[in-house]
Amino acid sequence: MSTAAARTSPGPVPDVAEVFAFAQDEIRSAAAELWPGARVELSSHIPSVTGYVHRIRVGGRELYAKHSFLGMSLVSILHGVAGDWAEVQRAQAVYVQRPDALLVREAAQLRLLADLGRPRVCEVAGLARGVLFTAPVPGPTLAALLLRDPTSTAGLFEAVFTDLHRLHRSRTAQRLAPAGTISERSVAATFQRKFNGISGQTYLTRLGAEQCTEAEQAEVAALLRAVVARLHRMRPTALAPGQAVLTYGDLKPEHLVFPDGPGGRPVLIDPSLLRARASVDAAKLTSRTVLLLASARPGATAAEQIADGLGAFAEQRMRAMAPKAARSWLRELLIVWLMDTVNILTTFLSAPATLPLPPRGRPLVERAVAVCTMTDRISTALGSGLDAHRVWDTALGETKAVAG
Incomplete structure (x- = not known):
């Protein structure tokens, strides 16, 4: 269901x-x-449009605490998709008891990955009342390294x-039961749910109502309608069982x-393991890097180096593949x-003005027309029947343009 779907609840939407x-x-x-008697101090909020972090x-130990409302995004909760505030609280009391609650699965995935050894992941410190506690990982993020040394991208x-x-x-896919995946974070599933x-269509019309000027809102809606229609036609067919592997699912340069240092092995946070083609991980990291x-x-110069x-x-990925x-x-x-x-940009654009956005969220909202124009041009090339390699060259050119 998109966040613009009609509500059946008569009460007011929840307040931030x-x-x-x-x-x-x-x-x-x-x-x-989890830690009876220990001194507990909340320091700083980490803005997010998905969960509360x-x-x-x-007791003197630094941790991250993550809370999820009904496994839904904060944007959806604040738009009243789950009902008014009283309904959300009643549903949340039941939800946190479920063995398949989102953060229960995320904790289990982190433990599975820790046992697997590769990739390296952050440590689970505890899980209670639907709250996941993880240990911080010191060091520069991929986002910081890319901006510091663009020539190191590849x-x-x-x-x-x-x-x-x-x-x-x-x-490896056999190590995780189907019920343990976080398939609701699948890019394709999220896209289908939103659009x-x-x-x-109503969701697209209302995008940016609290974030953009009327002219920008109209231009963004027109561009995205065309992009969404093309992507609906191009959606990959359902996977045959033998083609699916476990993908990390939520690769982001900030995570x-x-x-x-850049010569060492990375540590990953926030897994969303699901069964999909391995190309999904490359696509997600590419998408979020371009948005960065x-x-x-x-x-x-830096934009050209990173795109290259x-x-x-x-x-390098395709070198071992048949043409x-x-x-x-x-x-x-x-x-x-x-x-x-399209998924992440529309989430930012649909967020209530009172919801703090992540550091990169506000600049993306302000450049929504430029980002939508990029997706329009790439999807047009992709839908025209051009060879994928030629479309890829077009996409890299659009990346340089939107970042330069």
Whole structure:
């Protein structure tokens, strides 16, 4: 269901202040339950459009605490998709008892990955009352390294995917039961949920109501309607069982940390393991890297170096593939890249003005027309029947343009 879907509840939509206060109380209660007698101090809130995340100090130990309302995004909760505030609280009391609650599965995935050894992941410190506590990972993120040394892009991406190799083996998928995946975070599933039927069209019409000028809102809606229609036609067919592997599912430059510097192995946070083609991980990281560039605007030279690095990384991935398989992989990457970009941009655009956005969120909202124009041009090329390699060249050119 899109966040613009009609509500059946007569009550007012939840308020940001009461939602945040509730989450903070749950974090304090969960910490007290896990570490009785320890001094608990909430330090700083980490803005997010998905869950509520807060830095916390427990008995002198620094941790991150993550709270999820009904496994839904904060944007959906604040738009009243789950009902009014009283309904959300009643549903949440039941939800946190479920064995398949989102953060229960995320904790289990982190433990599975820790047991697997590759990729390296952050440590689970505890789980209670639907709150997941993890240990911080010191060191620069991939985002910081890319902006600091754009020429290292291909090597850094290759380091990440070298560590993902074991996860992407077909037999590794047997380590996680189907119920343990976080399939609701699938890029394709999220895209379908957001842009289904009439409610999806209504959602597009209302985008940016609290974020953009009327002219920008109209231009964004027109561009995205065209992009969404093309992507619906190009959606990959359902996977045959033998084609699926475990993918990390939520690779983002800000969530890849290099504690030993750029020459060391990365540590990953926030897994969303699901069964999909391995191209999904490459697509998600490409999408979020391009959005990083669109928001940071590091300049023409850095933009060109990073885009060229993305190209070199893709060439390295395809080197061992037969030509037909390489074209298929590249086409899948492009489709999922565009879907993910549309998913996250529309979430930012639909967020209530009172919800703090992540650091890169506000610049993306301000550059929504430029980002939508990029997706329009790439999807037009992709839908025209051009060879995937030619479309990829177009996409890299658009990346340089939106970031320069």
